[in-house]
Amino acid sequence: MRKNIAEIIDISNEVYEKGLVSGKAGNISARFGDVVAITPTLKSLYNLSQEDIVLVDMDANVLTKGKPSSEVNMHLEIYKRRPDVQAIVHTHSPYATGFAFSNKKLKRLEGFGAIKSQYLLDIEYEKPGSDELAKSAGEGLGDEDVLILKNHGVICVSDSLKEAMLLAVFVEETAKTQFITHMLNSVEDGD
Numbered sequence: 001m002r003k004n005i006a007e008i009i010d011i012s013n014e015v016y017e018k019g020l021v022s023g024k025a026g027n028i029s030a031r032f033g034d035v036v037a038i039t040p041t042l043k044s045l046y047n048l049s050q051e052d053i054v055l056v057d058m059d060a061n062v063l064t065k066g067k068p069s070s071e072v073n074m075h076l077e078i079y080k081r082r083p084d085v086q087a088i089v090h091t092h093s094p095y096a097t098g099f100a101f102s103n104k105k106l107k108r109l110e111g112f113g114a115i116k117s118q119y120l121l122d123i124e125y126e127k128p129g130s131d132e133l134a135k136s137a138g139e140g141l142g143d144e145d146v147l148i149l150k151n152h153g154v155i156c157v158s159d160s161l162k163e164a165m166l167l168a169v170f171v172e173e174t175a176k177t178q179f180i181t182h183m184l185n186s187v188e189d190g191d
């Protein structure tokens with residue numbers, strides 16, 4: 001388990017260093033059988049220690065010291081509905097979250113695996129940390145790997161922490177590219 005927790009710490013640092021989260025935002029978890037290891041509440045994802053990572057069971061009972069992320073129920077809801085998901089990365093990465101606050105949808109570009117729908121799925125705003133958000137996110141994700149939380153952020157899921165993190169990077173790059181495209185299309189040619 002120590003090695004697994006070390007991986008959560010590494011991925012948390014990487015997510016922070018890549019600018020996908022800032023301050024104390026974002027949360028990351030991984031499932032190990034019936035136990036989920038998750039980043040703590042009210043702490044930056046940067047420079048977490050082994051003791052900071054909180055273990056919970058599938059009913060959100062805390063098995064270690066510390067307090068899990070306020071979004072722990074959202075993570076558990078997804079794990080319960082999706083046996084294939086082993087890791088979840090939730091960010092407020094700026095470009096993708098900009099889309100989440102706008103009326104523009106994010107197009108699904110090559111690289112998301114099988115193209116199931118033209119746009120990334122999204123769900124309407126629910127209060128962060130609420131049971132409503134947990135339920136809505138679990139239902140809204142369906143069998144997709146990315147979900148946009150309107151007026152909030154992004155969830156990426158995968159069978160490993162590394163893949164979930166890479167997906168979060170890819171979503172942000174996709175949003176950045178689409179933002180630049182929107183801007184260029186809105187500018188008249190100068191000559």
Ligand SMILES: [Zn+2]
Binds near residue numbers: 092152153
């Ligand atoms: Zn959030």
